[in-house]
Amino acid sequence: MPAVTFEQVAEHIRATVPVRVAELTPETTIRDLALDSMLLVEMVVDLQEEFDVMLSQAELSRINTLGELVEALRSQ
Amino acid sequence: MPLITDWLTDPIDGRGVHLADGPDGGWRYTSYSQLASSALRIAAALRARGVTADDVVCVGIPASHTCLAVLFGAWACGATVSILPPPTPFQPEAQYTAHTAAILRQAAPVVVVTSPELAGPVRRAAVEAGLPDVLWTPRPAEEPGTLQPPGTTALLQFTSGSTGVPRAVRVTWSNIDANLGFIQRRVEWSDHDGCASWLPLHHDMGLIGCLLASVARQTNLWLMRPDQFIRDPARWLALFAPGQATLSAASSFAFEYAVRRVPQARLATLDLSGMRSTVVGAEMVDATVLDRFARHAEPAGFTPRGFTPAYGLAEHTLAVSFAAHDEAPRMTRVDWSGLSFGAPAPVLGAGRLGDVPLEETGWLVGHGYPPESEGVHIRILDDAGEPLPVGHVGEIAVSSPSVAAGYRGADHEGSTRFVGRELRTGDAGFVHDGELYVLGRMGDSLKLRGRNVFVEDLDVRVAEATGLPKSGVAAVSMVHSGGQGVALFAEAKDLDWVPRARRLLREELGPEPQITIIVGRRGLVARTSSGKPRRRFLWQQLRAGSLTDVTIDPDLAPAGTAT
Numbered sequence: 001m002p003a004v005t006f007e008q009v010a011e012h013i014r015a016t017v018p019v020r021v022a023e024l025t026p027e028t029t030i031r032d033l034a035l036d037s038m039l040l041v042e043m044v045v046d047l048q049e050e051f052d053v054m055l056s057q058a059e060l061s062r063i064n065t066l067g068e069l070v071e072a073l074r075s076q
Numbered sequence: 077m078p079l080i081t082d083w084l085t086d087p088i089d090g091r092g093v094h095l096a097d098g099p100d101g102g103w104r105y106t107s108y109s110q111l112a113s114s115a116l117r118i119a120a121a122l123r124a125r126g127v128t129a130d131d132v133v134c135v136g137i138p139a140s141h142t143c144l145a146v147l148f149g150a151w152a153c154g155a156t157v158s159i160l161p162p163p164t165p166f167q168p169e170a171q172y173t174a175h176t177a178a179i180l181r182q183a184a185p186v187v188v189v190t191s192p193e194l195a196g197p198v199r200r201a202a203v204e205a206g207l208p209d210v211l212w213t214p215r216p217a218e219e220p221g222t223l224q225p226p227g228t229t230a231l232l233q234f235t236s237g238s239t240g241v242p243r244a245v246r247v248t249w250s251n252i253d254a255n256l257g258f259i260q261r262r263v264e265w266s267d268h269d270g271c272a273s274w275l276p277l278h279h280d281m282g283l284i285g286c287l288l289a290s291v292a293r294q295t296n297l298w299l300m301r302p303d304q305f306i307r308d309p310a311r312w313l314a315l316f317a318p319g320q321a322t323l324s325a326a327s328s329f330a331f332e333y334a335v336r337r338v339p340q341a342r343l344a345t346l347d348l349s350g351m352r353s354t355v356v357g358a359e360m361v362d363a364t365v366l367d368r369f370a371r372h373a374e375p376a377g378f379t380p381r382g383f384t385p386a387y388g389l390a391e392h393t394l395a396v397s398f399a400a401h402d403e404a405p406r407m408t409r410v411d412w413s414g415l416s417f418g419a420p421a422p423v424l425g426a427g428r429l430g431d432v433p434l435e436e437t438g439w440l441v442g443h444g445y446p447p448e449s450e451g452v453h454i455r456i457l458d459d460a461g462e463p464l465p466v467g468h469v470g471e472i473a474v475s476s477p478s479v480a481a482g483y484r485g486a487d488h489e490g491s492t493r494f495v496g497r498e499l500r501t502g503d504a505g506f507v508h509d510g511e512l513y514v515l516g517r518m519g520d521s522l523k524l525r526g527r528n529v530f531v532e533d534l535d536v537r538v539a540e541a542t543g544l545p546k547s548g549v550a551a552v553s554m555v556h557s558g559g560q561g562v563a564l565f566a567e568a569k570d571l572d573w574v575p576r577a578r579r580l581l582r583e584e585l586g587p588e589p590q591i592t593i594i595v596g597r598r599g600l601v602a603r604t605s606s607g608k609p610r611r612r613f614l615w616q617q618l619r620a621g622s623l624t625d626v627t628i629d630p631d632l633a634p635a636g637t638a639t
Contacts, residue, residue, distance in 0.1 A: 018587045030166045032579070036524060036586030037164035038329065041306045044165045049307075057162075058196070061169040 004051050004073045010066065016046045026067030047073060077253050080230070080292045081151050081223055087112040088294040096300040096311070097140060106141050108294055111148070114141065118149025118214055120221030125187055125212065129154030130227030134185040136160035136176075136198045137214075139277055139301050146189050146214050147277075148291070154224040158183045158232035158244065159278040162194060169197055176201035179242050182485045183232055187212050232484060233280055233390045235528050243485040245390045254477035255393035256289055258450055262398040263323060263353045263384060265289065270296035272321035274305030274312050274330075281358050284394045285325045296321070309334045310342055313376070316351035324351070327358040331369035340372060349377035353401040356441075357386040359523045360516045360560065363407055363429065363439040370430055380404035380430040387443040387514050391492055391499050393478040396452065397512045399444040405429040406442040408508055415515070417616065418458045420467050421506040442511035452476040456506060459612070461495070469515065472505045473498050491520045504555075516555045520611050522562065524586060529553075531562065531611065534584060538564060541580045542573035550601045550609035551581075552618070554590075561590030561631070565614055567598050574629055594618065596626035 010024040017039050021032055035043060047069075048054055053076040063069050087108035098104035127133060133150035135157060137143040150157050160179060163172040180188065180201055188210050190198040195213070202211050231247040259265070271290045275282030290297035298315050305312050313334060315321040356366065370380045385405050388395040399405050407427050414422035424438065446452035455463050456470040464470040475498040482494050491502030504515040516522075522529045531551040539546040548567035553560065562581060574593055581591050594600070600623075602610040617623050 020582060020587055031583045034579075034582040034585075034587055036588075037527075038302070038306065038333075039586065040165045041303050042333075045303065045307045057165070057193075058169075060165045061163065061167060061172070063166055064168075 004070060006067070006070050009047065009051075009070050009073065012047060012050050013043060013066075017043050024066060026065060026070065028066045029064055030066070030069070077250060078292070079226060079249060080252060080256075080288055081148065081226070083108065083292065083294050084112045084115055084148060084152055084223060091294055091296050093141075093144065093291070094296070094298045095140060096298070096304045103298070104141070106144075108291070111141070111144055111291075113220060114145035114216060115148035115152060116220035116222075117216035117218070118145050119152035119224075120217035120219060121215060122149055122153050122155070122187060123221050123224070124217065127153045127155050127186055129224060130156055130229060131187075132156045132158055132183050132185040132232060134158045134160055134180060134183055134188040136162070136194045137189065137191040138162065138193055139299055140191070142191060142214055143277070144287075144291075145216070149221075150189075151226070151230065152221060152223050154226040156227065156229045156232055158185065158234065159283065160188075160194075160198065161234070161276070161278040163197060169200075172197055173201045173204055175242070177204035179234055179244075180205035180207055182234075182242055182244060185210055189214050229481065231283075233283075234278075235390055241485055243483050246481040246484050247390075247393050248481050251393040251478050251480055252284065252288065255284065255395055256292055258446075258452065258478065259285060259289055259395050259398075260293060261450070262395070262444075263355070263401045265293060265295070265323065267293075267295060269323050269352070270298065270321040271323045271325075272298040272300075272312060272315035273324060274300040274302055275325060276302050279358070280390045280394050281325050281327075281355075281388075285355060305330070306333075310338045310346065313338065313343070313346050313348060313373075316349075317347040318350040320350060322350055322352040323354070325355040325357065328356060328362040328365045329359070331356075332362070332365045335365075335368050335372045340375065343373055344375045346376045348373055348382070351378065351382040353384045354382055355384045355386045355398070357388055357395075360514070360555070361385045361441040361443075362559070363405075363441045364434050366405070366441065367429055367434050380428070383429065385441045385443050387472075387503075387505075387512060389492065389501060389503070391480050391494070391501070392474055392476070393480060395478075396472075396474050396501075397443045397446050397454070399442055399511070403428075404431070406509075406511055407432070407439050408442065408513060409436065409438045410440060410513075412438050415469060416619075417469055417504065417612070418464065419469060420465075421469050421508060421513070423467075423508055426509065440513045440515075442508075443514060445507065445510055445512050450476070452478070454507075454512065455498075457500070461500075466507050469504055469506045472501045472503045472512070472514065474501065475499065491517075516560065517553050520553065522553045522560050522585070522589065524560070524589065529585065534562065534564075534581065535609070537580055537584065538566075538577050542577050544568055544573060547603075547607070548598075548601060550611060550614060552609075552611045552615045554592075554615060554618075559588060559590070561592065563592045563594060563615070563618055565594045565596075565601050565609075567600050568595050571595060571627065571629070578629070590631045592618075592631055593629040594623065594626050595629070596623070600626065
């Protein structure tokens, strides 16, 4: 399977959850997305299904930025 | 008095709990006999660890057979249960540990039971709270224990609040008995009913309204975890085919989400005609969301009669008032610009959900009214605590056998408070045409997806993030026709900090609530003689348009668009 790109992830996030940030970059933090816990669960579930990976709570708790999220999705 | 443990010695045959974590994404069935056996063996193990009546047992286990066995095992010891919320995705572990440690310090448990999924962070929280020796991984004893007489408090229900000291509601055994009876009579819960729930067990509606109501009544329960519902909301809806679940409880969010994620083609393959009553509560019930779902799910046999809007709060164990369970919800339309505390509610129209188009804003869903025989007495009070005439907007106050015993933990300056045996809810509402209408929190907190957000916490965070003195900022929660919002009042000379404050509030509140920032000179943030912000006064001033010499930075971008 080809490597997950940042653009794919960003596009997928935009398409699924209401994000109030103009531009998503690898430096955008998860907190910047300003999603409540239900929407964060929704985003994680969507990304896991789209890219066919499973991220544990421990892995998620170490992710601060979208760049790190892409790394985590890629590393599996 | 009937107890939530009575069934343990005489579980009913042929019924039980269907858990969503079965093999291949299926259901795993545990009969009430099996559950009773596990629970009594856990009870014996807990007794061996010295657990007795009114000792606190904290439980941090995702919904599973083990989790249920531990909950009822602890109750079989007569102990007080407190359920630890799990971490949210992306929550830094240090933050989760600190919050859980604060809960553990308040709860002062004799045992903290966890399973491998949460053992790491909960262990670190217990160490941080100075309780390293109370951790226990559940291991049933060989022999079942015997039922012990209960203590006074059955449940410590923590309410949210991200900073400061967490606060728990003390729910007694008799509170639970009273509220379960009330719930079951209002929805006419019978032996043939089954309940389908995806609500978290650390939340009062999931724990009391779904789990305890089902288990104590010994009727079938289908139990999903919230993440399982998010992954596949159609799995929840599929449970309402005839012959399975008939009852449920959810917030408006569940229906908004189902419309968004379950295409009509998929819905058309489902049969929702078995849904007799889904209690809708936990946050402001959104008429437009319910209407959209009812239309969306019509091909699957759903009608608005399936909705039972209800009002409740943890301080009243759970439920305060239900709409009639066998008719489409009643609604009134109010003029939001004319709503004023202490004055008659400006009612513009009335109708039933499904019968009237909802293009115009301002529709509120009725929550019924408890009949005299239930012993739930509601009063609508003015600012001075005096009763207002029928139809006036005021604070909802309740007295009944479900009013909890009080709080455990630091005195929060919350507006929900116990005055004698009466609960002052901190929620505004009015009674119209025999129905209770709830306008929600005014001033000091918001309820978002069942989670309480205390604006006091927001004051602290905004001051930290902006460098403004804490004495010069005050956040005020608002309700408006489009939903909920926060107004931040700040005394400042410049506006450089406004984007930082807005960013922080958005992070704390999520994408939906409206955020308005009002900047003015010293004295804008009116305070009481003891230095507390007068939030309701600020709210009234903003609503009445009587603020002068201020800069108002409104919320321009709705969720989903770029700012």
